[in-house]
Amino acid sequence: MPEPRRITSADVARRAGVSRATVSYVLNATPGQSISPATRSRVLEAAAGLGYAPSAAARTLRTGRSDVVLCLLPDWPIGNEVGNLLGNLSTELARAGLTFVAHPGSRADRPIAEIWKAITPAAVLSFSDFSDGETEAMRAAGVALVVALLGRAGRHGRELEVPQQLIGRRQAEHLCGAGHRRLGYAYPDDPRLQIFAEPRLSGVRAFGEPVVRTVPLDAGPAADAVARWCADGVTGICAYNDEVALAVLAGARRLGPGAPAGLAVIGVDDIPAARLAVPPLTTVTTDQRMLAVHLATTVVAAVGGRTGPPLPTDDLIRVVVRESA
Amino acid sequence: MPEPRRITSADVARRAGVSRATVSYVLNATPGQSISPATRSRVLEAAAGLGYAPSAAARTLRTGRSDVVLCLLPDWPIGNEVGNLLGNLSTELARAGLTFVAHPGSRADRPIAEIWKAITPAAVLSFSDFSDGETEAMRAAGVALVVALLGRAGRHGRELEVPQQLIGRRQAEHLCGAGHRRLGYAYPDDPRLQIFAEPRLSGVRAFGEPVVRTVPLDAGPAADAVARWCADGVTGICAYNDEVALAVLAGARRLGPGAPAGLAVIGVDDIPAARLAVPPLTTVTTDQRMLAVHLATTVVAAVGGRTGPPLPTDDLIRVVVRESA
DNA sequence: ACCCTATGCTGACACGTGTAAGTAGTAAAG
């Protein structure tokens, strides 16, 4: 095999009978340059005929900026909702000419420096926030934007907060509206979920201090928790998650026919299993499409050096009412 | 703001009082070069002190090869299992010095050419296979490896098949072992899942032709399907998915106390909701860790121009027995 | 005949890196 050489813009220039600069001007539609229609079409034809693909590395090196947006995924298990969000975000950013990629895996495996060094992204999205040193290093390396989706607002660069508190507030609102006075909060077992659980819980607290209990994804321990909640006089439970909510339901069921009659449970996420549960699970869902659009416009604005519009929180989060609450 | 200039290896060289080449040799530990311990430590110290981060773009441009492995995610909803697989894959590839990134979103949004052009990856993983033109274009652009996780074996480059058929076989094996003679297959509603559903179904067929019915993730239509299965004399159902299996269970429950007694259901994936279902769902699970290790070694081998070991299929897929079958 | 402007294009440089080739200096071998 004769080592298939890469096709460069010089090849296109040779074939079209023009200089390399002209090729660049034509293919990038550089404003302020006047190219005759004849040569333009010759260049385009040559490029298409050769299957020319500009080297991203060279372009990035020259311009100092790539069109890649890097999202650092957290190490907790990503489910359907996050997957959905990523897909929508990718679509929205593509509309603005940006390429979205996600890097899964815990930061312990690899220092994050290694990652953005290998990509040279225009922007970095993260769920938790960065240390000062990391932020500094990124700026020094030419990363235009650093955004933390979660974390204390206004620490590093432009930040952007998905309103987790609002989720908890909607849960409590619904249960209180249904007449429940004493609430419980089903906290997730996995400590990595804490960064999401805490703000949600604080949203619930706006309606009175709930009885917080950790509920593993297992019917046995969940039954214990439910029994103690009943003893406390709790009648409505906000669960961190649909999965935690399913565990609560499973626990209530295991207690026998006596307990579950009055116990209301509300989850978060509206996973497919929620509507199929016994009883069908009432849950709080986020409009991932709308959220993705907002995130994308914020990123696009920030890459351009501007600041984006605020998040419209009105219709973003709503309750899907089923039978469990 | 005085436009924070990027720190290059020239800065490090200046600070350490050596040439730029020496810096490169030290930092890359280039074999065959002899550097005195004194200068080595001076260089390392200078690099650390300045917070030097080599430009990935320049390095990729020079070497013609980046250390990024790009995974093109399909447009169907990715769940917990895929998320898990990606995480493990990232960890394993990091061990070999490769950076793993995933690109979500349908190909309709953006031609895939746009994506690898913007990344210049060393390898591309995909779930479905590519067209001939796409493969050709990638090779021409210097992408070392193109792998399709699914699709007809031996078409383009090195391929790699996750044994979906084996999943279906294990399901049918379990049900037949429990004495069920007439099986049904619960096919997913979403047409995008066909590329997974077909091989799984063909695995079930190894144990006799099942009665195939599409089951939406809704209790009502699922109840219809279950009623017709019962009329057909079907006693055991292999579901495409845990979610589809939950729909089948919900359908059976809706039919009233008469039907579900004898109906066995087995799913795939072991999602968290499976163990919390009524009854707890028997399911088939894939060892994502082992699969990730195998994928990673295959990718690493192929990037190095070699061919990887075959997939050990013995312990990879096993049945988690609960109460539903 | 002269200047001025617009058009259509080319030459040359810089981005930051890896690495082949070359060069002093030292030491051992002949």
Added chain:
DNA sequence: CTTTACTACTTACACGTGTCAGCATAGGGT
């Protein structure tokens, strides 16, 4: 004293691109 061999470096080039400055030609206005 010359040759050889090795250490510890440096100089110089190439990777492929975007873009600034410049150059020829043509056309009009005075």
